[in-house]
Amino acid sequence: MIIFVLLSCKQEQTIDLSQFKLPDDLEISLLAREPLFEAPVDIDFDEDGRIWLCEMRSYMPNIEGTEEQTPNGKITILEDQNKDGKYEKAVTFMDSLVLPRALHLAYGGLLYAVPPNLWYVEINGNKPGKRTLVDSTYALKGNVEHQPNSLLMNIDNWVYSTSSNARYRLIDGKWLKEYTYPRGQWGLTKDQFGRLVYNNNSTLLAGDLVIPNALFNNPFLKLEDAYSEVLTSDQKVYPIQATAVNRGYQDGVLDENEYLINTTSACGPLIYQGNSLPEKYNGNAFVCLPEINAIKCLTFESDGLNRNALPLEEQKEFLITDDEGFRPVTLANGPEGIYVLDFHRGIIQHKAYMTAYLREKILNRSLDKVTGMGRIFKISGIDSPERMRNFDFENNAVSYLQSANVWLRDKSQQYIIAKQRKDLKYDLIEVLEKERNEVHKIHALYALEGLGLISEKLLIKNLDENYPQLSNHLLYLLTHQDNIDKTVLKTKIEALYKASDQIIDVGLAANIAYLTSFEKAEKENILKTILQRSQFSGIHSEAILSNPENEYSSLNGNEIFDKKRLAVEAAKKNNKKVSYYNGNIKLEDRRTIGMELYQTYCGSCHGNDGEGKKIQAPPLLNSEFVSGPDERLILIALHGMKGPISVNEVDYEFPSVMPGIASNKDLSNTDIKDILHFVRNAFASAPYSIKDEDIEKLRDYPSPDGNMYTASKLDSMIQFFGDE
Numbered sequence: 001m002i003i004f005v006l007l008s009c010k011q012e013q014t015i016d017l018s019q020f021k022l023p024d025d026l027e028i029s030l031l032a033r034e035p036l037f038e039a040p041v042d043i044d045f046d047e048d049g050r051i052w053l054c055e056m057r058s059y060m061p062n063i064e065g066t067e068e069q070t071p072n073g074k075i076t077i078l079e080d081q082n083k084d085g086k087y088e089k090a091v092t093f094m095d096s097l098v099l100p101r102a103l104h105l106a107y108g109g110l111l112y113a114v115p116p117n118l119w120y121v122e123i124n125g126n127k128p129g130k131r132t133l134v135d136s137t138y139a140l141k142g143n144v145e146h147q148p149n150s151l152l153m154n155i156d157n158w159v160y161s162t163s164s165n166a167r168y169r170l171i172d173g174k175w176l177k178e179y180t181y182p183r184g185q186w187g188l189t190k191d192q193f194g195r196l197v198y199n200n201n202s203t204l205l206a207g208d209l210v211i212p213n214a215l216f217n218n219p220f221l222k223l224e225d226a227y228s229e230v231l232t233s234d235q236k237v238y239p240i241q242a243t244a245v246n247r248g249y250q251d252g253v254l255d256e257n258e259y260l261i262n263t264t265s266a267c268g269p270l271i272y273q274g275n276s277l278p279e280k281y282n283g284n285a286f287v288c289l290p291e292i293n294a295i296k297c298l299t300f301e302s303d304g305l306n307r308n309a310l311p312l313e314e315q316k317e318f319l320i321t322d323d324e325g326f327r328p329v330t331l332a333n334g335p336e337g338i339y340v341l342d343f344h345r346g347i348i349q350h351k352a353y354m355t356a357y358l359r360e361k362i363l364n365r366s367l368d369k370v371t372g373m374g375r376i377f378k379i380s381g382i383d384s385p386e387r388m389r390n391f392d393f394e395n396n397a398v399s400y401l402q403s404a405n406v407w408l409r410d411k412s413q414q415y416i417i418a419k420q421r422k423d424l425k426y427d428l429i430e431v432l433e434k435e436r437n438e439v440h441k442i443h444a445l446y447a448l449e450g451l452g453l454i455s456e457k458l459l460i461k462n463l464d465e466n467y468p469q470l471s472n473h474l475l476y477l478l479t480h481q482d483n484i485d486k487t488v489l490k491t492k493i494e495a496l497y498k499a500s501d502q503i504i505d506v507g508l509a510a511n512i513a514y515l516t517s518f519e520k521a522e523k524e525n526i527l528k529t530i531l532q533r534s535q536f537s538g539i540h541s542e543a544i545l546s547n548p549e550n551e552y553s554s555l556n557g558n559e560i561f562d563k564k565r566l567a568v569e570a571a572k573k574n575n576k577k578v579s580y581y582n583g584n585i586k587l588e589d590r591r592t593i594g595m596e597l598y599q600t601y602c603g604s605c606h607g608n609d610g611e612g613k614k615i616q617a618p619p620l621l622n623s624e625f626v627s628g629p630d631e632r633l634i635l636i637a638l639h640g641m642k643g644p645i646s647v648n649e650v651d652y653e654f655p656s657v658m659p660g661i662a663s664n665k666d667l668s669n670t671d672i673k674d675i676l677h678f679v680r681n682a683f684a685s686a687p688y689s690i691k692d693e694d695i696e697k698l699r700d701y702p703s704p705d706g707n708m709y710t711a712s713k714l715d716s717m718i719q720f721f722g723d724e
Helices: 356-364 393-400 406-418 422-434 438-450 456-461 468-478 486-498 502-515 520-533 538-545 559-573 590-601 630-639 669-683 692-698 711-723
Strands: 005-008 026-033 040-045 051-055 073-079 089-097 102-106 109-114 117-124 127-135 149-153 159-162 166-171 174-179 196-200 203-207 267-271 285-289 294-302 307-311 328-333 338-342 375-381 645-647 650-652
Touching: 040 102, 040 149, 040 328, 040 338, 040 375, 051 102, 073 109, 089 109, 089 127, 102 149, 102 159, 102 406, 109 127, 109 149, 127 166, 127 174, 196 267, 203 285, 203 294, 203 307, 267 328, 285 328, 294 328, 356 669, 393 406, 393 422, 406 438, 422 438, 422 456, 438 468, 456 468, 456 486, 468 502, 486 502, 486 520, 502 520, 502 538, 520 538, 538 559, 590 669, 630 669, 630 692, 630 711, 669 692
Parallel strands: none
Antiparallel strands: 005 089, 026 375, 040 051, 051 073, 073 089, 102 109, 109 117, 117 127, 149 159, 159 166, 166 174, 196 203, 267 285, 285 294, 294 307, 328 338, 338 375, 645 650
16 A cells, blocks of 8 residues: 655654764764654655655564564655754555565656565656566565665666665566676665775675676676675774674684673665765675664775775774664765764564574563664765755756766766766766866767667777776677678777777777687787786786677686686586576575574464463473484474473473474475574574484484484484494
8 A cells, every 4th residue: 555644743853873883074963853753764855855764674673583474664755944954744645565675766756675575656746656676586585684675776777685686677668687696785876986885794795896787798607706705804893882683602703891892783785975974984895784783984005907805993983872773784875975864762673583592681671672663874974065945957957977976976967977968078078078186087988879870980989998897898888789890980989999908908808809800810819818917817817708709719728717617618508607697696695594483383472582372382492402413302392292292301291292294295305404504503502413314314213212302312313323
């Protein structure tokens, strides 16, 4: 159901902003908070500067994670009515959504994701209009933490997502879907050249070294060096208080003061590009660390192709607070500064992964009581310029493409394409050909591309060794032209080749066979030289192998290249394509499957919380029967058990017995293993050591006397297996 609701709230700022520790040259301000909204997970701004918010309200509302499928999610519009920078008014654009997870304003409408679907809806004022199903397999069944998310319109006019191998685009009223390299876990950003950057919970920052899909032409090549490159040499974090994390009982997770050592929930990365913070922050990466209530800032060292991200300050986080409810999950560039979405929830670990250890920590700290909240903060410079409050895209679209603010550049590019402003053709060509800033050139290039106004002549003319990133974009776009004048292009390619630039060499290696009139021997010599002067780097090797038309028979002799080449040849011979070239990746989340099976077959008696039920079944939480020998746990699951039973020195006697599931034809050995591994993860601290073959073997060992197993019979069977 979609309804239109207006909520207006005069907010009293009761949050003590001094609790946030951040650099002296910056300030943090509260823009909006509950009750205007709650549990925000994604944000976008429209051309009027209004905030569009995705609210995932039903995520882990309690320690058991029950009622997670409640249709109470929302998409909300926040308005700053008096133009003071605070948002006082909330308009419900959509409601009754189940776990909505992403939104993005594009093509004059709104893309949004509600599993399993990706939708596009037209916007009529503040109300939804015609709705189009873009992809019915966008976020297939799986854990909330691992489904695709974070819709991002990149500089190349394609919309990408984290945890997905699909990208999307609207052309002539039709939605296109192509496959791409899968990236990250939660959150997606891009650098100024359109290279995607992301992370996962245990890696602060990773990213692509080349533009998306530039090396995505050989389905038999597994890309390992060009994409998902770890950019942080260590993953250390610096909390200011003891940390409640899922596996804090394991060695090396917490120090002697119970402070977290390495990140366990890095997410929501952002590369800041703007002028509302001091210049030293421009181009830096910012990473959410909700487990320690902090945000990290990383600076880049780069040789042009490779990048290394280093902490802005040693042994200190960029922003941190001792408020355990502060849960930054998403960061965004916007009209000014860095915008921080604070999910503000005590529990941020999904029930499918929560351990008994973390459960106890959460309850002891009453974090399960921190619900129904959410905040939006803004970080800006103390002396930042006055905010631009009125945007005139109709008259200033081209000049906005040259702004220092990436939000304004992106929004203007998307506006030009959505409105099909072909009248701006020559203004855009002028920026492409005469502007000296490489980033501005690339924006103008893709504005023209989105309007369908690029040509072979225009692309070739602007190839320039002084603009390596732009040249790679041009080379990639040239491969999509039908009638290339290869003779004219050859002169340009020769100039690029002589530049001996590592970035350009990647583009040449990947595309030269498509684009030029070089003879076979000439092409081989160029590729050989590129490979040698890159010192046989993995990324240049992949660039060469990414083009099925490349001749590389004379390039063998190097271990890195040969290993990749032989793997490609073997995969091609066996017609074994890399998985992400075919269909949406279905990340098989066995722990979530185990949780769902447990709730179906076991939870009704033992409780979804594992605490048992008074007259039905004993507790599994912290039970020695769960954490003990594999064989005992498997035998109970397969063949059942009857009392009396003692768990943690407490005696239990039940009138009923626990039936075994060995005869249930709907449950495979893998299903049973998943149930038992979930039980061990959720209710004990025990290893994931059970194997399918163990379950198959123990199917042949029902209780020796033909009756149900008892505790004493199980002990004798364990002794029996120990004597084998």
